[in-house]
Amino acid sequence: MKQRVKRFWLLLLTGLCFFPGSVCSAIENSSELPVVKIVYARDIDDLPFYVGVEEGFFEQEGVKVELVFIKGEQNALAGVMKNDVQAANISVESLYKLADKEVPVKVVTWLGQAHEGTKCGIHVGVNTPYRTFSDLKGARIATSGNLMPKTMLTHAVHLGGLELKDLRPIYGGRPDNPMQHEAALRAGAVDGFIV
Known part of the structure; x- marks a missing residue:
């Protein structure tokens, strides 16, 4: 695993x-x-x-x-x-x-969309209990709603032994600015983002 x-x-x-x-x-x-x-x-x-x-x-x-x-x-x-x-x-x-x-x-190269200096995947706050995929059960994960992030999220929860219904995805809820990601995580508005 x-x-x-x-x-x-x-x-x-x-x-x-x-x-x-x-x-x-x-x-x-x-x-x-x-x-x-x-x-x-x-x-x-x-x-x-x-x-x-x-x-x-x-x-x-x-x-x-x-x-x-x-x-x-x-x-x-x-x-x-x-x-x-x-x-x-x-x-x-x-x-x-x-x-x-x-x-x-x-x-050999990434052709997807990402902000400069960031990495793609599930981003959570530093001071949260989320350390593995299985920890995400019940988490509110914001995503743009596009096919690629939805596919990444579905596969991630599968690897954690979960199903998409075990999460609380927020489609169309991902801000464009990485600073807004940090603010949303600190405010507790969401538990994570998939980018």
């Missing part, structure tokens, strides 16, 4: 792209710029890839990126596992499933 919880937090604190280990050795042994194929899905979240290729940012960092269109996360994952492509975006929901099945992928 501790290993699964540790892996869960590692995934939340890192990100949503993955590379197989074989890419690293290929990059180290090449005298030319290595080519890394990255899956794109014609989604707004892929805009940084287009800009990076167009502006030459990847070449400046010592790698040539080729964008490959593959539809569907399962197909993208199969391409990565076969090393036909070296990286792809993947949703938090799929990441949980992969972690539980111990699929050998590596998360």
Whole structure:
């Protein structure tokens, strides 16, 4: 159980792209710029890839990126596992499933939303009794109500041996400013936030 919880937090604190280990050795042994194929899905979240290729940012960092269109996360994952492509975006929901099945992928960057200097996960006050997932039973956890935080919250309580009905989620109740988070926690308005 501790290993699964540790892996869960590692995934939340890192990100949503993955590379197989074989890419690293290929990059180290090449005298030319290595080519890394990255899956794109014609989604707004892929805009940084287009800009990076167009502006030459990847070449400046010592790698040539080729964008490959593959539809569907399962197909993208199969391409990565076969090393036909070296990286792809993947949703938090799929990441949980992969972690539980111990699929050998590596998360290399976070493409989600967070305030600078903060980490994603369940935030509670320092002077509260909440130390583990199971401690959250009955807690008032505020969330923006978007799919990603709701999925993170659902999976977190699952790892703690609870169900979502064991919490008191407050959807649409998360302020945008981290200072407001602190004020709400100190005032006792909520017991925690998921970000």
